[in-house]
Amino acid sequence: MSKYRAAAVTVSNSAAAGRTDDRSGSLLEERLTILGFEVVNRVVIPDGIESVETALRKLVPDHDLIVTTGGTGLSPTDLTPEGTLRVVDRMVPGLAEAMRAATFGKIPFGMLSRGVSGVAGSCLIINLPGSPKAVAEGLDVIGEALDHAVAIATGDFGRHD
DSSP states (O other), X not given: OOSSEEEEEEEOHHHHTTSSOOHHHHHHHHHHHHTTOEEEEEEEEOSSHHHHHHHHHHHGGGOSEXXXXXXXXXXXXXXXXXXXXXXXXXXXXXHHHHHHHHHTTTOTTGGXXXXXXXXXXXXXXXXXXXXXXXXXXXHHHHHHHHHHHHHHHHTOGGGOO
16 A cells, blocks of 8 residues: 555546546546555546635645646636645646646647646645546656655655655
8 A cells, every 4th residue: 555645636527517437537546556646535526716726625634645637728617727726835836847848749739738736735736637648648757756746745755865
């Protein structure tokens, strides 16, 4: 069992209403488990600043890592970054920057993702886009750094050198 507790949060009106399958959330949970995290919560919420803020505030105290999928684009309902910014205390821009940079020259729309990353208390929060492909690609870019990042954010300095 992992030392670190994670939550996978899908932000999608259609998935929250049961109109579509939550394939991004399923893949997110699977990939976080492969990376060594214990996914203890998987949540599906509708789009919106308040819904994201409320869900994150509820999850932060009991988790070391929260990764969201969805709501990072340009549509009027894509408000995950705004909800996340209401919760984080300190930004960790390098994670989001690295994911966007990895798409340059490969995926023309990757630069349109507005996802953010930051720390709330001792919990690392990361926004990923809402497609399964984007979840996989994003975690491919930052996956190697996640355990180390969570160790630092939680103050678990014995886990990294």
